[in-house]
Amino acid sequence: MMAAVLEAPGRMALREVEDPVCPRGGLILKVEACSICSTDVKMLKGGQRDLVYPRILGHEIAGVVSERDGVGPGVGEGVQIFPGVFCGSCPSCRRGAENMCERIQIFGFNLDGGFAEYLSVPGGSARNGGVNLIPDGLDFELAALAEPLACSINAQERVGVGEGDSILIFGAGPAGFLHTHLARERGASTVAIVEPLEERADLARASGADLVINSGGEDLFELAMELTGGMGFDVIVLASRDVAVDADLLALLAPRGRISLFSGLPPEIAVPHLDLNHLHYREKMIAGSYGCTPAQNREALEIISGHPDLSQLITERVSLAEMMRGMEHAERREGLKAVVTNFGG
Known part of the structure; x- marks a missing residue:
């Protein structure tokens, strides 16, 4: 079969590899x-903590079962794949936090992923709810978006986004787009987005945000207070790696406000200096989120099947042979999501 193989940092090659055995x-x-x-781009450029070389990347995957030896959907059925293969028995798995499994393996990180014609899915994934039937009428490229949407669900559950909340999202990329739609789904009353790139700011406006703020040229604090009646935002989601958690960010939060660390942060801003009394006296919270759970993945599929307008998120379609063009589309931040839809090489 043909596959796009990451051989080392900065070196990806389209080559023929052996077909996987069931x-x-x-x-x-x-x-x-x-x-x-964006994590695929990060791994291409410089690696990632869970990445093992050589590796076929790709963890946002949908396709058709071509061979089966066990439980789960039958041959010929369309499915979406939860990217984690977890043990199901450790303390994290037993309490429903399978993304924190101490023995987890991940497609496209330490298992070969979906930038190939075929994918081998272990028995543990099929037994533990990692293989999800695609709802009738939902196409494969939209089904593949279930994983990033599930990651947004995880983040918003961690900070309790709910009815009437005001939300500030940093970053109008694919994650910011999904967070906007999900916040509306969960009953948020106000959604504002901070985005310095004008093209993405236009896309954010089209996604239904109440306010799009240019972080390079507008007074963020003043606009935040005006939009929230002087209270500040109930939730801030960092869907960008470029935002420091500091006193200025905390000042944008309402009492009992919550910050979601949705994106991993670069080393230069990952160790903040904070006055923790500000959190104590105003009962503010900071919560991390990493990946998603199988249950959140299934919820994401249901949401996508009822929201065909999420197809606006896909702004580039490439073949496996055009893999680098898709990566460049993501790195340049010109549009939103690139999807590999042709696997013939």
Whole structure:
């Protein structure tokens, strides 16, 4: 089969590799769509803590079951794949936090992923709810977006986004787009987005944000107070790696406001200096989120099947042979999501 293989940092090659063998209790998936994540770009450029070389990247995956040896959907059925293969028995798994499994493996990180014609899905994934039937009428490329939406669900659950909340999202990329739609789904009354790139700011306006703020040329604090009646935002979501958690950010929060660390932060801003009394006296919270759970993944599929307008998120479609063009689309931040939809090479 053909696959885009990351051989070392900065070196990805399209080459023919051996077809995967169906694992015991698992299945073989004929990949029909695999969307490109900013984490894929990060891994291409410089690696990632869970990445093992050489590796076929790609963790936002949908396709058709072509072979099966065990439980789960049958041959010929369309499925979306939860990217984590977890043990199901450790303390994290037992309390429903499978993304924190102490023995987790992840497609596209330490298991080969979806930038290939076929994907080997272990038996543990099929048994533990990692293989999800695609609802009738939902196409593969939209189904592949279930994983990034599920990550947004995880983040918003961690900070309790709910009815009547005001939300400030930093970053109008794919994650910011999904957070905007999800916040509306969860009953948020106000959604504002901070984005310095004008093209993405236009996309954010089209996504239904109440206010889009140019962080380079507008007074963020003044606009935040005006929009929230002087209270500040109930929730801030950092869907960008470029935002420091500091006194200025905390000042944008209402009493009992919550910050979601949705994106991993670069080393230069990952160790903040904070006055923790500000959190104490105003009962503010900061919560991390990393990945998603199988249950959140299934919820994401249901949401997407009822919201065909999420197709606006896809702004580039490429073949496997055009993998680098898709990566460049994501890195340049010109549009939103690039998806590999042709796997013939």
